[in-house]
Amino acid sequence: MCGIVGYVGDKNAQDFLVSGLKRLEYRGYDSAGIVTLDASGKPTLVKTKGKIIDLEEKLAQNKRDDKIGIGHTRWATHGEPSETNAHPHQVGDIFLVHNGIIENYKELKKALSKYDFKSETDSEVLAALIDSFYEGGKYPLVNAVVQALKLTKGTYGIAVISTKNPEEVVVARAGSPLVIGVGHGETLIASDASALLGHTKQAIYLNDGEVATITKNSVEIKTLNAEPVSAKVEEIETSLAAIQKDGYDHFLLKEIMEQPESLKETLRGRVKIKDGMVMLGGPGLSESELRKIKHLVIVGCGTAYNAGLLASYYIEQFAPEVTVEVVIASEYRYRQAYIPKDSVALIVSQSGETADTLACLREIKKQGIKTIGIVNAIGSTIAREVDGGTYVHVGPEISVASTKAFTSQAVAMIMFGLTIAQAKGVRTNILRPFVNEISKLPEKIREVLDEFNEPVKKLAENYKDYDHAIYLGRDTAYPTAMEGALKLKEISYIDANAYAFGELKHGPLALVDDRFFEFALVPEGELYDKAVSNVQEVLARGGHVIVVTNSKEFDLPVENVIKIKSDIELLAPILMNLIAQLFAYYTALAKGLDVDQPRNLAKSVTVE
Ligand code: AGP
Numbered sequence: 001m002c003g004i005v006g007y008v009g010d011k012n013a014q015d016f017l018v019s020g021l022k023r024l025e026y027r028g029y030d031s032a033g034i035v036t037l038d039a040s041g042k043p044t045l046v047k048t049k050g051k052i053i054d055l056e057e058k059l060a061q062n063k064r065d066d067k068i069g070i071g072h073t074r075w076a077t078h079g080e081p082s083e084t085n086a087h088p089h090q091v092g093d094i095f096l097v098h099n100g101i102i103e104n105y106k107e108l109k110k111a112l113s114k115y116d117f118k119s120e121t122d123s124e125v126l127a128a129l130i131d132s133f134y135e136g137g138k139y140p141l142v143n144a145v146v147q148a149l150k151l152t153k154g155t156y157g158i159a160v161i162s163t164k165n166p167e168e169v170v171v172a173r174a175g176s177p178l179v180i181g182v183g184h185g186e187t188l189i190a191s192d193a194s195a196l197l198g199h200t201k202q203a204i205y206l207n208d209g210e211v212a213t214i215t216k217n218s219v220e221i222k223t224l225n226a227e228p229v230s231a232k233v234e235e236i237e238t239s240l241a242a243i244q245k246d247g248y249d250h251f252l253l254k255e256i257m258e259q260p261e262s263l264k265e266t267l268r269g270r271v272k273i274k275d276g277m278v279m280l281g282g283p284g285l286s287e288s289e290l291r292k293i294k295h296l297v298i299v300g301c302g303t304a305y306n307a308g309l310l311a312s313y314y315i316e317q318f319a320p321e322v323t324v325e326v327v328i329a330s331e332y333r334y335r336q337a338y339i340p341k342d343s344v345a346l347i348v349s350q351s352g353e354t355a356d357t358l359a360c361l362r363e364i365k366k367q368g369i370k371t372i373g374i375v376n377a378i379g380s381t382i383a384r385e386v387d388g389g390t391y392v393h394v395g396p397e398i399s400v401a402s403t404k405a406f407t408s409q410a411v412a413m414i415m416f417g418l419t420i421a422q423a424k425g426v427r428t429n430i431l432r433p434f435v436n437e438i439s440k441l442p443e444k445i446r447e448v449l450d451e452f453n454e455p456v457k458k459l460a461e462n463y464k465d466y467d468h469a470i471y472l473g474r475d476t477a478y479p480t481a482m483e484g485a486l487k488l489k490e491i492s493y494i495d496a497n498a499y500a501f502g503e504l505k506h507g508p509l510a511l512v513d514d515r516f517f518e519f520a521l522v523p524e525g526e527l528y529d530k531a532v533s534n535v536q537e538v539l540a541r542g543g544h545v546i547v548v549t550n551s552k553e554f555d556l557p558v559e560n561v562i563k564i565k566s567d568i569e570l571l572a573p574i575l576m577n578l579i580a581q582l583f584a585y586y587t588a589l590a591k592g593l594d595v596d597q598p599r600n601l602a603k604s605v606t607v608e
Contacts, residue, residue: 004071006070013036014063014069072087075602101608102126142170159178182204182219188200296346346413347373362385469485474500484577550569550576
């Protein structure tokens with residue numbers, strides 16, 4: 001949720017801290033701060049409400065050539081966005097940045113009554129707790145940190161420095177990601193590997209329950225019980241180019257437009273067209289294990305959930321006797337849901353760090369159920385804790401609104417379903433149509449994006465002033481409508497909700513009036529006529545309807561219709577979703593909103 005950076009080395013710490021925070025700003029961005037120490041331990045602390053650009057303005061008057069420091073960009077959980085609540089928090093000699101939630105901070109705060117707290121945050125309480133064990137440097141900083149963490153409940157990714165020792169940074173994690181970059185004569189810290197790019201490709205991913213003492217030439221990792229941990233240095237797979245805008249105005253448009261290429265990466269080596277088959281190695285399930293699967297649980301939040309729901313409609317079509325249950329992680333983690341033994345759980349997450357999804361993974365593993373990750377972020381916590389998995393390989397997704405990950409997650413899960421069907425002996429001629437369409441998708445996506453980018457930009461102009469929208473679809477177009485509504489609401493702030501077409505007359509039809517417009521997905525197929533009559537129901541009540549269809553025959557007098565000409569029929573909703581993505585982007589743009597960093601949100605929700 002928040003961005004954490006740290007530096008100790010021979011170069012200017014402020015430079016890395018600011019550039020690193022800029023890379024992480026998409027993770028959370030309502031306030032920010034950095035602190036550096038000079039060789040004598042003299043601190044320079046600069047914090048601000050607002051964005052990194054505001055921090056840079058303040059730093060211009062506080063330039064230092066210090067060689068050690070920590071920084072933070074915040075998405076507020078406890079206490080409003082403000083300079084006082086911004087991190088780093090200082091208590092005594094120590095400074096702390098924190099990502100996560102200290103759930104017992106109130107009782108800890110009571111026990112720390114000697115401290116005069118300045119902020120409303122749980123993080124400042126943790127800083128005070130550490131200070132209470134540090135006693136002005138009487139004990140090593142790492143010992144004080146460990147003592148404090150043993151008393152805390154909740155999640156944290158923290159970096160701590162002390163004026164008493166301006167050569168070391170102590171970091172620790174439980175539930176919030178932290179990665180250590182190993183450089184030459186410098187060591188860097190970040191909550192996401194993308195902040196390290198351009199400085200080092202060598203990374204150590206800290207695990208939950210580990211604490212590291214870092215200097216410019218060393219990384220010493222232990223568990224909270226002081227057991228030594230050998231540092232495993234891994235190669236960061238992301239490239240610097242992958243996290244630039246490449247000439248696009250926004251990451252969101254770049255990520256929408258690069259879906260042909262990103263989906264190709266998802267499919268690479270996994271589709272055997274001539275055999276009409278797919279081949280997913282990652283899940284690591286044997287043929288016999290695949291054959292035994294009777295029940296799939298698909299777990300995710302937001303877009304990941306929508307991708308799972310879309311995939312579930314397809315999996316039911318071709319995987320015999322397999323029931324598919326798609327659940328919202330934040331709900332499922334607290335249900336007493338029974339999962340039959342012959343189940344497999346798909347854990348879907350672009351970032352691989354979503355707290356609710358990670359919590360579900362851990363609960364499901366306790367029941368002895370095989371967990372398969374459908375994840376994008378290489379080396380992320382979920383990716384490392386599942387039993388097996390399929391990386392979707394779409395490259396870094398920076399914009400808060402997820403687009404390319406949705407397309408690839410849905411297709412990856414459809415391929416997982418095909419893998420089960422293949423193992424169960426489903427005849428190739430039943431599966432081949434799906435495999436063929438999957439293999440053609442990247443090219444068809446390119447055609448749709450090229451043809452409709454401009455028309456949708458114009459279309460959005462006509463609807464940007466509405467306050468409400470209804471998204472509609474049946475069958476596989478329904479989860480797609482849900483995803484379209486999520487896109488619009490999260491970046492244009494228009495109150496957009498999706499309903500199954502068949503549900504309209506059970507209530508939502510009452511909403512239809514001039515305050516609303518309707519965005520209806522009407523794919524060809526056996527339910528096409530029903531969807532057409534649903535559109536007529538809306539028109540009869542004066543609805544302002546946009547229809548997206550792949551039918552040449554559609555001719556109802558709706559306000560606008562987008563006709564996709566393509567031989568993709570089974571997976572047509574994947575193409576229709578592109579229109580909804582572009583529509584959301586251009587609507588938010590037309591409203592002059594911050595497309596990549598919408599208000600109140602963050603890219604990776606690592607707190608529950
Ligand atoms: C989607 O556009 C949102 N940014 C959000 O719903 C997101 O999909 C959700 O938070 C899940 O994130 P994850 O895929 O990284 O777990």
